Amino acid sequence: MASEYTDHQTVRMTEAEEYDVVVLGAGPVGENVADRVRAAGLSCAVVESELVGGECSYWACMPSKALLRPVVARAEARRVPGLRQSVQGPLDAEAVLAHRDDYTSHWKDDGQVEWLDGIGVHLYRGHGRLYGTRKVSVTSPEGEHHVLTARHAVAVCTGSRAQLPDLPGLADVNPWTSREATSAKEVPGRLVVVGGGVVAVEMATAWQALGSRVAVLVRGEGLLPKMEPFAGELVADALCEAGAELRTHTSVTDVVRHTGTGALTVSVRGPEGDERLEADEILFATGRAPRTDDIGLDTIGLDPGSWLPVDDSCRVEGSDWLYAVGDVNHRALLTHQGKYQARISGAAIAARAAGVPVLESDPWGAHAATADHAAVPQVVFTDPEAASVGLTLAEAEATGRRVRAVDYDMSGVAGAGLYADGYRGRARMVVDEDRRVLLGVTFVGPGVGELIHSATVAVAGEVPLERLWHAVPSYPTISEVWLRLLETYRG
Numbered sequence: 001m002a003s004e005y006t007d008h009q010t011v012r013m014t015e016a017e018e019y020d021v022v023v024l025g026a027g028p029v030g031e032n033v034a035d036r037v038r039a040a041g042l043s044c045a046v047v048e049s050e051l052v053g054g055e056c057s058y059w060a061c062m063p064s065k066a067l068l069r070p071v072v073a074r075a076e077a078r079r080v081p082g083l084r085q086s087v088q089g090p091l092d093a094e095a096v097l098a099h100r101d102d103y104t105s106h107w108k109d110d111g112q113v114e115w116l117d118g119i120g121v122h123l124y125r126g127h128g129r130l131y132g133t134r135k136v137s138v139t140s141p142e143g144e145h146h147v148l149t150a151r152h153a154v155a156v157c158t159g160s161r162a163q164l165p166d167l168p169g170l171a172d173v174n175p176w177t178s179r180e181a182t183s184a185k186e187v188p189g190r191l192v193v194v195g196g197g198v199v200a201v202e203m204a205t206a207w208q209a210l211g212s213r214v215a216v217l218v219r220g221e222g223l224l225p226k227m228e229p230f231a232g233e234l235v236a237d238a239l240c241e242a243g244a245e246l247r248t249h250t251s252v253t254d255v256v257r258h259t260g261t262g263a264l265t266v267s268v269r270g271p272e273g274d275e276r277l278e279a280d281e282i283l284f285a286t287g288r289a290p291r292t293d294d295i296g297l298d299t300i301g302l303d304p305g306s307w308l309p310v311d312d313s314c315r316v317e318g319s320d321w322l323y324a325v326g327d328v329n330h331r332a333l334l335t336h337q338g339k340y341q342a343r344i345s346g347a348a349i350a351a352r353a354a355g356v357p358v359l360e361s362d363p364w365g366a367h368a369a370t371a372d373h374a375a376v377p378q379v380v381f382t383d384p385e386a387a388s389v390g391l392t393l394a395e396a397e398a399t400g401r402r403v404r405a406v407d408y409d410m411s412g413v414a415g416a417g418l419y420a421d422g423y424r425g426r427a428r429m430v431v432d433e434d435r436r437v438l439l440g441v442t443f444v445g446p447g448v449g450e451l452i453h454s455a456t457v458a459v460a461g462e463v464p465l466e467r468l469w470h471a472v473p474s475y476p477t478i479s480e481v482w483l484r485l486l487e488t489y490r491g
């Protein structure tokens with residue numbers, strides 16, 4: 001690490017303000033690091049440039065799920081005989097958007113600030129930057145400067161932002177990113193969605209059901225490429241049945257917004273050659289970039305704009321005081337996994353501050369985020385839901401282990417048939433044949449989001465197959481798919 005930064009022209013020094021721990025970024029992850037270190041009796045300051053609660057509360061998880069819940073509930077109700085007839089009408093888009101607004105507290109963070117206050121964390125509003133070893137400078141919106149010193153640790157929890165492709169003039173047409181897709185006040189007539197990942201499928205599902213005519217453009221083979229192939233296939237079928245158009249092997253080459261009408265012409269290249277699509281909005285759901293370009297990484301010898309690789313206690317490699325937690329370390333860009341890392345790193349910071357000589361850093365120890373490697377769960381809140389934990393078959397095979405995939409058509413489960421008429425879904429478990437434990441599980445189908453934690457327990461707990469036979473699923477629930485998977489494995 002480089003020695004302390006001394007450019008006093010960049011920041012006017014104020015009297016040093018000292019804390020045990022300084023957290024940069026008050027998203028869900030920064031909040032949880034602060035909570036953990038406070039619970040261990042350390043003093044803590046948090047620096048936030050926008051809203052306490054971060055991307056998740058205002059432009060990601062919460063608004064997107066508030067938009068999707070009525071969509072999925074209506075689709076499921078339409079599959080229940082006796083109820084179907086009552087839910088044939090369109091969604092009340094205005095009411096759905098109003099519900100979404102309530103869920104984001106109308107983009108106000110008073111509640112979260114009160115919570116921080118309640119746990120005794122000092123909030124500095126403003127843009128924070130590292131300022132040499134264990135120091136953070138903050139410039140408030142009013143132009144006031146503070147230099148905070150951390151006695152033990154600085155935790156960078158600045159998250160990620162949408163990554164736009166490098167198309168000339170793209171910024172001039174004001175494309176939607178995940179922020180606009182989750183906060184838009186009106187339903188666009190025609191929406192082009194670029195990308196086939198989680199943001200793309202969730203937002204295509206939501207806006208198609210809210211009344212947009214959606215076209216999804218995917219440059220690769222299909223949707224949800226990070227999951228088992230059948231997940232993307234089932235979600236694609238459902239999106240198309242809902243009226244969306246899906247074009248694979250298709251890339252955007254140009255986007256023009258017309259003055260006057262405000263409409264867009266989107267030039268695309270696909271299997272049919274070059275074409276032009278007309279749209280009212282275009283959403284780029286093309287991945288994320290780390291928010292590290294302007295956080296003073298250069299003052300400690302690190303590269304601005306890079307993800308921050310960490311060890312299993314979330315400490316930045318080569319440092320004894322700098323931690324990077326949540327999206328910014330690029331381990332698993334998910335709120336629940338970032339919060340898990342916050343619990344682990346908070347405990348590690350507290351243990352090191354207390355002078356504990358040896359941390360519990362063995363796999364699955366209290367100071368090791370082992371689940372990041374072996375048991376990351378994710379639910380994609382589309383209709384049908386897609387939920388997974390651990391490794392896909394392809395990932396498991398790539399580790400060189402002797403593995404076997406066991407598949408089951410979930411329509412054969414009694415509880416699934418009761419849950420929805422004509423239930424369509426599929427399950428896969430990936431078995432480590434030598435250890436006879438599960439490496440990964442994927443469920444796709446209505447209602448599987450609430451099923452995946454059972455698989456997370458099995459994978460993280462490395463529960464032997466022989467013992468899984470004794471975990472008896474209740475009749476008649478969808479969970480009986482576990483029994484069917486075990487029977488299929490036994491043959």
Ligand SMILES: Cc1cc2nc3c(=O)[nH]c(=O)nc-3n(C[C@H](O)[C@H](O)[C@H](O)COP(=O)(O)OP(=O)(O)OC[C@H]3O[C@@H](n4cnc5c(N)ncnc54)[C@H](O)[C@@H]3O)c2cc1C
Pocket residue numbers: 024025026027028029030047048049050051052053054055056057059060061062064065126127128129157158159160178182199291294295325326327328332333334335336337338
């Ligand atoms: C549309 C969408 C839907 C999603 N849905 C889900 C979901 O359903 N479930 C799920 O688990 N995950 C979901 N995610 C992912 C989830 O939003 C992220 O994993 C999560 O927000 C990461 O939390 P974080 O605290 O690391 O970062 P963020 O939530 O991005 O918070 C970082 C905070 O740091 C602040 N900050 C940044 N730079 C500075 C600076 N220099 N000074 C001061 N403050 C700074 C930011 O203002 C922000 O408040 C979704 C993502 C998107 C885009």
Ligand SMILES: NC(=O)c1ccc[n+]([C@@H]2O[C@H](COP(=O)([O-])OP(=O)(O)OC[C@H]3O[C@@H](n4cnc5c(N)ncnc54)[C@H](O)[C@@H]3O)[C@@H](O)[C@H]2O)c1
Pocket residue numbers: 165166194195196197198199200202218219220225251252285286287288332333334378379380381
């Ligand atoms: N329910 C959830 O858990 C949830 C919901 C939304 C987002 N998230 C998380 O947020 C993160 C971001 O999601 P995301 O969907 O933006 O990213 P992603 O990485 O999952 O998907 C991005 C997709 O865009 C494609 N792409 C990239 N550049 C492109 C280009 N120039 N042209 C066309 N396609 C391009 C990629 O091939 C990829 O399939 C993910 O890690 C995801 O796990 C989670």
